Amino acid sequence: MKIFKVDKQDWVAGVEKLFTAYRLVGPVNEGQFHNFKKLNKGELPDFNFLNTRLSAKSLVHSQTEAMFEYSLDENKENHHIMVDVKKDYSSQAVIGIRPCDAKAFLLVKRNFDTSQYRDPYWIRAYESLTLVGLACHNPCSSCFCTTSGCGPFHEEGLDVLLVDTDDYYLAKILTDKGKNFLIASGWDTETDADGGDQKIEIMKKAAEEKITVLINTDKLKAKETIALYDAEFWEEVAFSCINCGTCTYVCPTCWCFDIQDETRGKSGIRMRNWDSCMFPLFTLHGSGHNPRGKKVQRVRQRFMHKLKYYVEKYDNGIQCVGCGRCVNLCPVNIDIRRVCELMNAYDPQLECPA
Amino acid sequence: MIDYSEKIKEISKRLLEEGRVDIVIGFKKGTVPMMNEPCLVKSSGEVEKFVWDSNCGINLANYLTGRNEKTGIVAKGCDSRNIVTHIIENKIKREQLYIIGVPCKGMIDKHRVAAMFDGEIKVVDEKDAKIIIKGENFEKTLDKESILQSNCSICIHRNPVLNDELVADPVEEQRDVDRYEDVRKIETMKPQEKWQYFEDMLKPCIRCYACRNACPLCYCPTCFVDEHRPQWVGKSQDPTDLRTFHFLRAYHCAGRCTDCGACERACPVGIPVRQFTKKLEKDCLELFNWEAGMSLDVRPPLDTFRPDDPDDFIK
Amino acid sequence: MEHMGIESGRLQFSWVSSAESTKFVDVVKEVTEAIKALGPNYSFAKTQAKVA
Numbered sequence: 001m002k003i004f005k006v007d008k009q010d011w012v013a014g015v016e017k018l019f020t021a022y023r024l025v026g027p028v029n030e031g032q033f034h035n036f037k038k039l040n041k042g043e044l045p046d047f048n049f050l051n052t053r054l055s056a057k058s059l060v061h062s063q064t065e066a067m068f069e070y071s072l073d074e075n076k077e078n079h080h081i082m083v084d085v086k087k088d089y090s091s092q093a094v095i096g097i098r099p100c101d102a103k104a105f106l107l108v109k110r111n112f113d114t115s116q117y118r119d120p121y122w123i124r125a126y127e128s129l130t131l132v133g134l135a136c137h138n139p140c141s142s143c144f145c146t147t148s149g150c151g152p153f154h155e156e157g158l159d160v161l162l163v164d165t166d167d168y169y170l171a172k173i174l175t176d177k178g179k180n181f182l183i184a185s186g187w188d189t190e191t192d193a194d195g196g197d198q199k200i201e202i203m204k205k206a207a208e209e210k211i212t213v214l215i216n217t218d219k220l221k222a223k224e225t226i227a228l229y230d231a232e233f234w235e236e237v238a239f240s241c242i243n244c245g246t247c248t249y250v251c252p253t254c255w256c257f258d259i260q261d262e263t264r265g266k267s268g269i270r271m272r273n274w275d276s277c278m279f280p281l282f283t284l285h286g287s288g289h290n291p292r293g294k295k296v297q298r299v300r301q302r303f304m305h306k307l308k309y310y311v312e313k314y315d316n317g318i319q320c321v322g323c324g325r326c327v328n329l330c331p332v333n334i335d336i337r338r339v340c341e342l343m344n345a346y347d348p349q350l351e352c353p354a
Numbered sequence: 355m356i357d358y359s360e361k362i363k364e365i366s367k368r369l370l371e372e373g374r375v376d377i378v379i380g381f382k383k384g385t386v387p388m389m390n391e392p393c394l395v396k397s398s399g400e401v402e403k404f405v406w407d408s409n410c411g412i413n414l415a416n417y418l419t420g421r422n423e424k425t426g427i428v429a430k431g432c433d434s435r436n437i438v439t440h441i442i443e444n445k446i447k448r449e450q451l452y453i454i455g456v457p458c459k460g461m462i463d464k465h466r467v468a469a470m471f472d473g474e475i476k477v478v479d480e481k482d483a484k485i486i487i488k489g490e491n492f493e494k495t496l497d498k499e500s501i502l503q504s505n506c507s508i509c510i511h512r513n514p515v516l517n518d519e520l521v522a523d524p525v526e527e528q529r530d531v532d533r534y535e536d537v538r539k540i541e542t543m544k545p546q547e548k549w550q551y552f553e554d555m556l557k558p559c560i561r562c563y564a565c566r567n568a569c570p571l572c573y574c575p576t577c578f579v580d581e582h583r584p585q586w587v588g589k590s591q592d593p594t595d596l597r598t599f600h601f602l603r604a605y606h607c608a609g610r611c612t613d614c615g616a617c618e619r620a621c622p623v624g625i626p627v628r629q630f631t632k633k634l635e636k637d638c639l640e641l642f643n644w645e646a647g648m649s650l651d652v653r654p655p656l657d658t659f660r661p662d663d664p665d666d667f668i669k
Numbered sequence: 670m671e672h673m674g675i676e677s678g679r680l681q682f683s684w685v686s687s688a689e690s691t692k693f694v695d696v697v698k699e700v701t702e703a704i705k706a707l708g709p710n711y712s713f714a715k716t717q718a719k720v721a
């Protein structure tokens with residue numbers, strides 16, 4: 001893999017050049033925090049952040065997304081027919097995405113891009129992206145990426161890994177898309193691959209060592225699903241939950257949505273909106289029956305999905321990249337790390353002595 | 355304030371052992387700085403969990419809805435006013451409750467503190483009226499007064515209005531507080547400016563409903579935004595629908611809101627949602643001389659008719 | 670309503686008995702005139718949902 005050296009004085013000019021090849025997206029300071037936003041010419045991604053408040057998932061799965069439009073006006077051609085909404089799927093480069101958010105796309109892809117079903121909106125948007133990751137030198141104390149299949153310098157899912165060495169950036173090319181990105185930017189000072197790689201390795205180690213919170217997930221797969229489902233700790237875990245959607249909406253791997261039609265006069269659209277398993281409405285049947293009518297059932301669902309069902313279904317780790325957003329933003333401090341420990345350590349025999 | 359913890363443990367232990375209550379609702383130490391988690395304790399052996407410091411901003415009255423056990427509950431001033439509201443609205447019976455009152459000197463504003471520092475805040479300690487904030491490359495000691503939640507800094511009912519036992523002597527109430535400076539500022543704006551002010555304020559909203567769900571007043575079995583037959587509000591991020599949610603939610607709190615600040619504290623994107631409810635609170639005070647949750651014996655203004663109710667708005 | 674930016678006068682209240690037909694007519698006239706003078710309302714009026 002090639003590693004390029006990007007002098008910071010060449011940064012602005014490079015980003016400027018990239019506008020001709022891509023729509024650019026990057027972290028932008030929104031006052032109290034950073035979020036991903038479309039960059040306009042002359043704007044630079046702002047790297048002075050730990051992580052963005054919201055994950056990057058809205059780049060491929062916006063909170064509200066139009067799918068079809070329709071007309072009920074019989075004088076119009078195509079009336080009463082759902083027509084695809086035109087969208088811009090031209091190349092988009094995301095500069096400054098954290099490795100955890102990039103990895104999260106891969107976890108979601110397992111569900112949105114299968115041999116049976118392919119979600120056209122998600123896939124087209126995802127494929128339009130070139131992900132230029134920014135390595136994390138200062139992981140937060142709520143980060144636990146190293147034990148959830150990810151890491152502060154994790155490369156999976158990225159096209160380029162950008163490492164800030166203070167004096168300059170090292171750009172490690174990981175895919176062809178990444179190569180094209182570098183070409184478009186004009187940053188072409190190749191460094192001695194070994195030297196660069198070594199430097200990155202050292203910084204990676206240092207960053208990984210800063211992550212002190214480790215979670216154990218090794219026993220989740222072997223646990224009996226029903227036993228875990230019936231575990232007594234759910235009542236205690238769920239007590240403080242207020243059933244808002246914060247955890248699911250800030251999560252880079254939560255993918256659920258709800259489809260709605262809205263008609264105004266004779267024209268309308270069909271759209272999809274993020275939905276959350278924390279909301280009672282999420283599972284409410286047309287009959288009025290709600291299989292997850294109680295808070296404890298909904299809280300259990302979220303954790304069981306991420307840490308048990310997903311693990312079983314895909315046999316490829318948990319549905320979490322350890323970004324820590326839900327830990328930090330939960331209004332009542334429900335901590336997935338603690339719940340994961342409870343689940344991983346759960347032994348039904350210990351819980352109910354005969 | 356830290357020594358409140360010991361007192362809370364002691365009282366809870368006694369109540370549980372004597373069988374006065376079946377459960378006690380309080381706070382346990384959080385896993386991240388400036389956060390504590392509401393928790394429920396069922397036996398005297400568990401009371402060691404309980405903690406009290408300046409990070410107990412969530413309103414515990416929220417956890418009373420639908421409970422039928424004999425319940426002990428730790429309550430600061432605003433919590434106690436919401437408990438009164440719960441009793442008045444027949445959500446819980448006074449006899450069921452044993453209120454462990456906490457005279458409160460305010461909670462720290464985690465949003466504001468986090469925004470004050472560039473790096474991550476790793477530890478937040480408190481000693482007397484000082485808050486010590488530590489990160490990787492910084493340490494700073496601040497006066498607690500200066501980093502209070504904005505609702506706490508203008509609070510005039512810090513002591514529980516209803517309690518069975520206090521954990522400490524009442525604290526001195528703040529006097530001569532101008533509670534509505536911000537509301538008056540909005541009142542002087544032109545309609546278009548007002549509209550824009552709230553439009554900008556709501557921009558970051560992700561409609562997670564944390565503000566609604568953290569609120570002890572929001573206990574409806576099905577919220578109007580969740581109704582779908584008929585569906586009152588669209589479910590997308592359309593600005594009109596977002597505004598409808600916030601605006602109507604505030605309306606449902608008219609004459610009931612105690613300005614506990616749980617909504618603002620809960621918001622993951624830092625929206626000052628109290629700007630909606632505070633106007634209604636101010637109106638209730640000015641028009642009906644009413645403050646919510648102050649007494650079990652007076653019915654709320656929207657619940658009663660008096661011949662001298664203001665009616666100038668009716669032509 | 671006014672507090673969040675709807676012009677005063679767009680929302681009006683009146684108490685009209687079923688026996689007060691003249692008052693009813695007057696009120697309707699007054700209100701329509703006042704609203705027409707304000708012009709169309711663009712705030713808090715939803716057209717097609719604005720979505721991505």
